[in-house]
Amino acid sequence: xxxxxxxxxxxxxxxxxLKLTDSxxxxxxxxxxxxxxxxxxxxxxxxxGMLSLSDLKRLGFLDAYSKVPVEDTPLYDMLSVEDxxxxxxxxxxxxxxxxxxxxxLIQKQFHALPVTKKGQLRxxxxxxxxxxxxxRYSL
Numbered sequence: 001x002x003x004x005x006x007x008x009x010x011x012x013x014x015x016x017x018l019k020l021t022d023s024x025x026x027x028x029x030x031x032x033x034x035x036x037x038x039x040x041x042x043x044x045x046x047x048x049g050m051l052s053l054s055d056l057k058r059l060g061f062l063d064a065y066s067k068v069p070v071e072d073t074p075l076y077d078m079l080s081v082e083d084x085x086x087x088x089x090x091x092x093x094x095x096x097x098x099x100x101x102x103x104x105l106i107q108k109q110f111h112a113l114p115v116t117k118k119g120q121l122r123x124x125x126x127x128x129x130x131x132x133x134x135x136r137y138s139l
Contacts, residue, residue, distance in 0.1 A: 007101050008094035010133045011115045011123035017042050018051060024076040027051055038112035040121055041085050047114055047121045049085035091116045101125060
């Protein structure tokens with residue numbers, strides 16, 4: 001296995017993002033249309049949070065198997081992306097090693113981390129990205 005690979009080598013670079021002002025309906029639509037489970041939240045191009053599909057599932061109305069967004073969810077009207085997103089983020093730098101990134105995911109029990117460079121969002125790395133990497137280089 002290569003020891004000189006970095007997060008930037010495996011991260012998703014074209015990241016779908018949300019704004020604080022986006023509705024939960026919009027967030028659900030992005031999750032379903034793009035078959036993703038984590039979306040960074042930006043305010044004035046600054047990373048301020050992360051919303052996961054699990055966060056929406058906890059509200060109890062999301063049908064994870066349907067591609068159609070929930071039509072009428074009172075909680076969606078009462079809450080915002082900002083209300084349910086994770087605010088105190090752990091991030092990794094794009095130049096961090098894959099090994100160090102694995103340690104963070106294991107210690108924090110996360111499934112995704114925003115990837116930054118000098119405070120700017122550069123991508124996202126998920127456990128799926130890491131599994132693909134290990135499957136490719138473990139043979």
